[in-house]
Structures are given as structure tokens and as C-alpha cells.
Amino acid sequence: MASTIFQRLTATKLALDEIEEVIASHFGHSSWTDDGHVEFSHLGLFVPDVALTLLLGEDRRPRDAIAGPGLKDSDIEAIETALTKLASTSTYVHYRQVAFTNAPVRSAYKYKDYFQIVPVPIGSPVPAQAMAEWPFVFEFTYMGSANMSIDAHRRAKAESKLLSLLNVLFISGVFVRPSHEKVWVMGPRGETQYLQAGYYHPVPSGPRFLERALYPPMRRSPAQTYYGGFAETLSGFSLPDDIETSLDCYHAMSEADRDRFDIAAHWFSRYADLKKVSMSSGIVALVTALEALSPKSRVPPCPTCGNISAAVRGFQTLLDAVLQSNTEAKDQFYRLRSKIAHGAWLLHSDFSAWGGGSQARLEEFDVYRLEETVRQVLYRWLQPEIRDQVERAAARSHRHG
Template identity: 25%
Template structure:
């Protein structure tokens, strides 16, 4: 296998002023001074993501027409998977997150000092011509480490302050340790759940209802993986499964989030609401009938923000339980 280093220009929702190094896998650095920057605090900010990997192309991989998949295509695909994985981990466990750019065209209106408001047809993208993508080793940066915030305070607050710099919870490195130590099937299952979770965040401005269903499904997906292969007893009289889906969902969150009576009621209500949304099209009030500050809208808002926080806490506790140090203590 060939040891490879690569440097990628990334965009984040918070300005990266420090560095974050995770072992010999990857590091995040502030963007060089000559990189274009926005004059606004809340915007997409550039940074560098440097990764290290070992990769050997598979000569047996075929295209749909049975021609060989070129080595450079396989390498690009491998790099894309690594970046996707890192993005999902940051976006799920931190409020400072990467922004996915898309090479699309759209009408735009300038937001600088130009007085005339004239729409312009532009490509939405960010790149720097002289950036060196291929590097021989990780860049040694004099930048100080990025801020690490107490995890409990981080999650209970439920977001980041407007204009704050890129930061992470102080248990994030332990989360990564646990993630990269998981067996491949467990890692893939968690990554699938984190993808659903992050999709829920992206969808929220468009459809709070579908976003809510995705949050619930992100937990349900992991619960289903945990119980894969487990025989479910059925009632002799009616053949209904004794261990219902709602019960598995509720018990998982009671164990990895909170077992308070109030929250257990919230878990059950959330799963019921998810079913209503997906099976009966019962959207939150205010989505299909816009209403101004209706009490029902406030309830929907709190359900959505609440399930997001519960998911993030449950994912964190579930994966930390699988940290190598915790595994050693239970043996």
C-alpha cells in the first residue's frame, strides 16, 4: 500500500482560527492568508483539511460496461469516502461543521458595497488556483489548537454563538478513538445513522416535519442494527411481536440519553409523531398552513430541537461506551 497525503480546501460554518490534529489520520488548519474570505461573521469560511491514507487500487473493479476502473478514479473515490466520513463525524458531534459545496449555477445578488441590486448568473463554488493538493507530509502550522468546549455544556446549550470561531466538544477526540476502533459493520451502521442525522439538519429549513422524521430514523437505524439477528418472540394468541419497535427505540434512548419519566414520554411521542408524518402526511402545523406564532408551532419547534439534542447525546454515549478503554474495563 502507498502512503499518501492530500490537502483539500473546505468550507465551514465557523471561522477556523486554530488547528485540530487527530493522530496520523487528518488535521484541520486555518486557511492561508491569501485565500479569499468573506467580511461577514456568519458565512462559509475556508480552511484546509489534510488527510493521510494507505490505498492500493483493486485491479478487479469493473465499470458497468465491464471495462477496468482506472486507478485515479478509485483513488478519488477513496478520498471522497474519507472526506464524507470526517464531515459526518464533525457535523453530528460538533456545532461547528463543514459546508457541502455544489458546483451549480444560480442567480445571485451581490452583498458588498455595490449599490445597484442587479442579479448575476454565477457558479457557486470555492477554489484557489495555486493550492497544492498533493503534499508529502502534514503541514506544520504555528497555529494554536482550536477551542475545546465542555461536552455537557456544549450539547445542553444546543448550538453555537453567532460569530464564534470553529470549536469542538472536549470529548470529540475520544469519540473519534471509539469510532475508528469499531468493527467495520458497526462503523458502517453508525455512519449510516449519522448521515440520516446530518440530512435531517440540512432538510430542517425546507421541511421541519421530514427533518423530524429523519432525526427519529437516525436512531431507529442504529437500534435496528443492534438488534439484527436477535430472535423476537411473538404472542401466541395474535402473533404480534412482543418486543415492539417503539419499545426498542425508547429503551435505547433511556439508556444512552436519559431515563427520566418526562423524556421517556417524549421518546414515545416522538416515535408516534414520526409514524404520523411518514404514513399519514401529518405535517407540523405551520408547514402546510403558515401560522404566526401559534402555540402548536411552538410545540413542534421544541419537539424538533429536542429530538436533535437527544440524538446527539445518545450517539455520543453509545459510541463512548465502545471506547477501547471502556471495553478493557468490562473484560
């Protein structure tokens, strides 16, 4: 059982990292112990006595607290007051920025008071070609804080999770581009320049979502067509017709299920950037996304099947329960990922963009099928009946006919 001090520090139910930041701010000095815990002390000219030690669990998150000789009677009360103020002053904040997608955004979409997509203002810089990164105004809300450091962390975390979710549900993808680095570019007269990367055009400011009545509603396609690779994107950004159902399912999930999905969506969302550097690392990211949702098998390995490991069995259980087809392709996906992750293989495209013969062409086809398969699994896993189906499949005993 956790100490009384730790129970007092966590009574507000704030995130543990935020509690730790408030503790660090109060004491002013912290250091790591040799056994991996965190000691806090009052900042001073001389080496101070430890006031409080946070004990970390195997997941590196605080699990208990121990008072030290430097702890004052007023310390815990002051920290409690700061935590209570932080919890009571938290409020939903609206944030607006320019983001990008792979299809022109000419219409608007809003999901409740969670996020909105609208075109950039007239006169904003846009690409001259169809296949490009198209800017749009991306707005979302998050639980903000008067503490600037914690507010920035909350906003970044909310944005990251939201973008990953939308990259699962939107085939055109959505992303933001950092503007803190410089890149070599060709100027309008062919001269080479080293310039700041980024996109800027004035966007109206304000505490609320922009008025979307000025734009037509977003075009929609049947979900089966949209996720089947048949949705046409050149005519503009579009949505599946069940987008609200998918978003509702995400918000209705348990915290544990949503955490698993957020991890899977993160890896799927990273695939687009990773494959530009290394297609092999992109493959690992895709299969890691599936592993995040794979059930932990509760039956022993099967000697008849070659004593398959629990990781492989969980992966196969997930795909069999969700897709119920293409068994050979599923096995090929995992074998390919295992060879890459264990240093036994690289895709031909990582050595050269050209050549490789039939093997290279088949690899490209496998990669395309894997990307579509992973999106289908993540999209369907949002549905509670599918998650139940996966869990039932994981609990069944392994039998041979």
C-alpha cells in the same frame, strides 16, 4: 459454500465493489440477467458467450461466481494478477480541500494522521457577518489506489464517512459545497447574474499536512457543556475536551458496529440540509439515525403495552438505555416521525414560515429537543460500555411491575 472461482476472486479481501470493477474492466462487457445477477463477456463485434456470472445476494452484493462458456483459461489468472496488484499498491494518500463550518476557524486541530483543520490562508475570501458559512482548510488521509476510478471512489467514501462522523462530534458542523452548478446571485451593484457556485482561493499544495504550529490550538469546552447546548460559537470554532476519546472509540469499534454508526451519522449529517427543504423530512432523517442504532428486540411483542412493534421497542430500548430520562419526550419523537413517514402529518413550518399558533411553536421546540437528543445518543453510543448497556437492555425479558 462459494465456488472455487469466487474464492480465488475474493482472496485479496478487497471490497466487493472494487473486485467487480476489476472484473468488468477485464472483460469489457457486462449486463444484468432477468433474475438480478451480472454477466460478463469479452467485448466483440458479435454477441459474445457469457464468460462469468456474478451471483448477487439479497443485499445486491456478490456472493458467488459461475464460469460460462466464454471463459478462457487465462481470464481468472489475469483478474487475480490485477487484484493482487491493486491490493499490494494501495497506500495512504493525503488530500486537501476547502470545507465550511458555521463558526470562524482561527485555530488548528489535528487528529493523529487522520485529519486536520487549519484556517484558510491570509487574504482568502471570508464572510463579512458572524452567522455564515466559514471556509477552512480540511485535510485527511485515505487508502488510495493507482487505479484512478477506484481511487476516486475510495476518496469520496472516506470523505463522506469522515464528514458524517465530524458532524456528530462538532456542534458547528462541517461540510463541503459542490461547484458543478450555477445559481442566481445579486451582483455588487444590485444586478442579477446567473453564476457558477463555488469557492476558490489558492491553498498550498503538498503530500503532507500543513504546518499547524503557525496557529493557536483549538479552543475546548467540557463535553457536558459542549453537547448540552451551552458552547459559545461566535468567538470561533471549538471542540469538546474529550474529542480524542470519541475518535479513538470510533476507530476501535468492530466493523459491524462502525457500519451501523456510519449509517446513523450519515442521516444525522443530512438533517441540516434536509430541514432547509422540509423540516418534516429532517425529522424523518433524525429518527432514522436512531433506528440505525436501535437493537433488534429478541423478546415477543407485549400485549399489555399494546403489542408494540419490534421497531418501536428497539427505538425505545436505545433511548432508555442511553439517556434514561424524558420517557414522554422519547415517545413523542417516535409518534411524530411515524405520522410524517406514513403521510398523516406535516409540520406547520412546511406549509408556511409564519403562523400556526401554539402548535407550531411546540413543534419547533420538539424539533430542537430531537436534534439535541439524537446527537447525544450518537455521541454516547461511541462508548463501548454504552453499547453493551443497550445490548443488555435489548436481551432482557419484558416485565410489568
